[in-house]
Amino acid sequence: VPVAVLASGTGSLLTALLDAAEADSAAFDVVAVAVDRDCRAAELAAQRGIAVITCRLGDYPDRGAWDRALTEQTAAFAPEWVATAGFMKILGPAFLDRFAGRVVNSHPALLPAFPGAHGVADALAYGVKVTGTTVHLVDGGVDTGPILAQTPVAVEPDDTEETLHERIKQVERVLLTDVVTALATRGVVTDGRKAQIP
Ligand code: GRF
Numbered sequence: 001v002p003v004a005v006l007a008s009g010t011g012s013l014l015t016a017l018l019d020a021a022e023a024d025s026a027a028f029d030v031v032a033v034a035v036d037r038d039c040r041a042a043e044l045a046a047q048r049g050i051a052v053i054t055c056r057l058g059d060y061p062d063r064g065a066w067d068r069a070l071t072e073q074t075a076a077f078a079p080e081w082v083a084t085a086g087f088m089k090i091l092g093p094a095f096l097d098r099f100a101g102r103v104v105n106s107h108p109a110l111l112p113a114f115p116g117a118h119g120v121a122d123a124l125a126y127g128v129k130v131t132g133t134t135v136h137l138v139d140g141g142v143d144t145g146p147i148l149a150q151t152p153v154a155v156e157p158d159d160t161e162e163t164l165h166e167r168i169k170q171v172e173r174v175l176l177t178d179v180v181t182a183l184a185t186r187g188v189v190t191d192g193r194k195a196q197i198p
Contacts (some may be wrong), residue, residue: 001027001028001081001185002028002029002077002081003079003081004030004074004077004079004081004082004084004183005017005083005085006034006035006043006074006085006087007033007045007061007085007087008035008037010040011039011041012086012169013038013086013106013172013173013176014030014044014086015044015173017083017085020177020180026083026119027184028180029054030079032051032052032074032079033045033050033082034053034054034055034070036054036055037054038054057070064094067094070094070097075098075100079099079135081103081104081183082102082104084103084104084105085176087105090115091103091138102152104179105129105135105138106175106176107119107135107136108165109131109132109143110123110131111134111136111143111147114126114146115142116143116145116161120161120165121161123155123164124155129154130149131152131155132148132152133151133153133168133172133175134149134150135149135150135175136195139190146190146194147195148183148197149175149178150175151171151174153171155169182197186198187194
């Protein structure tokens, strides 16, 4: 089952997806990686022979043009699912229409707590004892789509944003890969806010 991955960062989640896709029993293969900037994730994909789409917001007159370009370039690879793995842009209406219900995101906090780009730092600053990771379907909001899976991660007294995020990434890699595999093989049933993988 063809999957496209969107990334902007160091590519640790992308690497987990690529490793799973290359396993003999793989349920999915990564057909393209789309990035919005030059980043380690783009380099990793290129090194592993995966097509890289670079779609920078600054190369377009406005966000709508960028949204349409990213949509068309991603659609050219005909992915059945799109996984955002540390993609630091809000997907636009063109993308969400074209891939409605087929975009899955990994967020490093237990949504609905601590949405947005600083979920790890916000959880640490709030003083929670347990945070974690959430894999959810992407809708028009920021980290607001139906939740598919979550894993808790304890916060240690001496945690910094880096140490906590690294521990969260360790479970994220497993959860995102498991969910993409499950979606590829069993799909998903949604009922309003509720999503269930059969
Ligand atoms: C992950 O924690 C992801 O949930 C968040 O950004 C991080 C991406 O890390 N949105 P990487 O770029 O895959 O290493």
